[in-house]
Amino acid sequence: MNILIVDDSKAIYAMVSKMLEEGGHTALWAEDGLRAIEIIKSNKSKIDVILLDWNMPNMNGPEFLEYNIKEKITSSPIVMMTTENSPDAIKKALSLNAAEYIMKPFTSDILFNKLSLIEMML
Amino acid sequence: MIREEVYKFFADYIYKNTGMVYASSDYYRLDSRINELVKFFSLSSPDELYSLYKKEITLDMRAILINISTNNETYFFRDVKPFTTLAKKIMPEIMTLNPNEEIKMWSAASSTGQEAYSMLMCLKNSLEDSAFSKMSVEGSDVSTKALDKAKAGIYSGLEVQRGLPAQLLVKFFQQLEPEKWQIDLSIQKKAKFYEFNLLTGLFPSDKFHVIFCRNILIYQDKENKIKILNNLSKSLRKGGVLILGSGESLVGLETNLQSCMYDDFTTYKKI
Ligand SMILES: C[S@@+](CC[C@H](N)C(=O)[O-])C[C@H]1O[C@@H](n2cnc3c(N)ncnc32)[C@H](O)[C@@H]1O
Ligand SMILES: [Mg+2]
Numbered sequence: 001m002n003i004l005i006v007d008d009s010k011a012i013y014a015m016v017s018k019m020l021e022e023g024g025h026t027a028l029w030a031e032d033g034l035r036a037i038e039i040i041k042s043n044k045s046k047i048d049v050i051l052l053d054w055n056m057p058n059m060n061g062p063e064f065l066e067y068n069i070k071e072k073i074t075s076s077p078i079v080m081m082t083t084e085n086s087p088d089a090i091k092k093a094l095s096l097n098a099a100e101y102i103m104k105p106f107t108s109d110i111l112f113n114k115l116s117l118i119e120m121m122l
Numbered sequence: 123m124i125r126e127e128v129y130k131f132f133a134d135y136i137y138k139n140t141g142m143v144y145a146s147s148d149y150y151r152l153d154s155r156i157n158e159l160v161k162f163f164s165l166s167s168p169d170e171l172y173s174l175y176k177k178e179i180t181l182d183m184r185a186i187l188i189n190i191s192t193n194n195e196t197y198f199f200r201d202v203k204p205f206t207t208l209a210k211k212i213m214p215e216i217m218t219l220n221p222n223e224e225i226k227m228w229s230a231a232s233s234t235g236q237e238a239y240s241m242l243m244c245l246k247n248s249l250e251d252s253a254f255s256k257m258s259v260e261g262s263d264v265s266t267k268a269l270d271k272a273k274a275g276i277y278s279g280l281e282v283q284r285g286l287p288a289q290l291l292v293k294f295f296q297q298l299e300p301e302k303w304q305i306d307l308s309i310q311k312k313a314k315f316y317e318f319n320l321l322t323g324l325f326p327s328d329k330f331h332v333i334f335c336r337n338i339l340i341y342q343d344k345e346n347k348i349k350i351l352n353n354l355s356k357s358l359r360k361g362g363v364l365i366l367g368s369g370e371s372l373v374g375l376e377t378n379l380q381s382c383m384y385d386d387f388t389t390y391k392k393i
């Protein structure tokens with residue numbers, strides 16, 4: 001799958017993209033929500049899944065989810081991937097149409113497990 | 123260095139007590155386990171451990187050895203299909219056949235409880251409250267350590283992310299601490315966990331409507347597989363369903379169970 005990682009941490013991007021590539025996926029990077037919007041709007045090849053951080057400058061994860069509800073820029077499943085790990089944070093993200101939720105820290109088997117849950121929904 | 127004689131002693135004991143086969147070509151898989159025991163008993167070598175166990179094996183020493191030698195790997199909704207098939211196909215059929223009856227299920231190698239709790243979560247999600255109130259699951263295992271965790275129903279952040287959709291996490295778990303999630307009482311009170319050895323235990327007759335016995339038979343030799351399967355069959359009620367692990371089947375084994383397909387998912391039924 002073609003997967004967009006939206007995260008202000010380059011280290012996280014490096015780690016997750018390596019996991020994804022080992023699983024046969026390709027990864028793109030956006031450092032915040034605004035950049036993600038640009039990439040989604042300009043990208044010709046379809047993005048299958050978006051991995052979305054919560055805390056980022058300019059436009060954070062929940063703001064991106066709200067923006068997408070209003071502007072419908074993508075119908076690809078969005079998976080939160082964040083250190084925010086309270087039930088309220090998870091409920092909030094799900095209510096803003098996040099399809100799944102990954103709490104950091106996680107392992108590659110969890111990442112792939114969540115992606116396969118997403119694929120079953122597609 | 124662990125001597126052949128020491129390996130053989132522990133491999134034989136584990137085989138006699140759990141049926142798990144450590145063939146001599148696989149003895150290296152006992153290394154970390156034996157070394158862990160050496161450390162646990164503050165000894166200095168596997169030979170000392172061997173002398174200790176050769177002298178006497180108390181109940182505690184037995185439990186410690188079994189806890190350490192079992193592979194308790196499990197996760198929520200493992201393989202998905204067994205659970206969706208249970209909730210959507212098998213349970214409606216069983217409820218029609220047994221109207222108003224208590225429905226008894228068994229997670230016969232429950233490890234730390236994820237399998238039993240997954241059965242209950244998907245049933246709670248798909249059944250009316252009045253129907254769900256008639257459901258219960260018994261979970262059993264030889265590992266007392268795994269059972270303690272199952273009973274507590276408390277899992278780490280990593281464990282609740284293995285297999286469990288986020289929707290179900292927030293629906294059925296309370297966060298006690300950042301890294302501790304506890305299964306909801308409405309699910310937990312429907313599950314009972316106890317020690318039961320599938321090789322040596324006394325199996326109840328005609329008790330269960332559904333048995334999950336998954337990812338344990340793969341560790342057993344043919345003779346023990348047949349013995350366990352026939353005992354599970356005895357414990358099933360007529361029309362009851364047995365579900366095995368994804369790599370396990372009855373092919374080549376003599377039993378009185380009949381394979382029964384739900385779409386492309388294979389189960390075994392007591393006719
Ligand atoms: C790999 S786990 C499988 C857990 C779960 N059924 C699943 O599929 O995810 C296997 C479990 O079988 C248990 N076990 C091994 N030998 C056993 C025996 N003779 N009787 C009962 N349980 C046994 C182990 O302690 C371990 O917890
Ligand atoms: Mg961040």
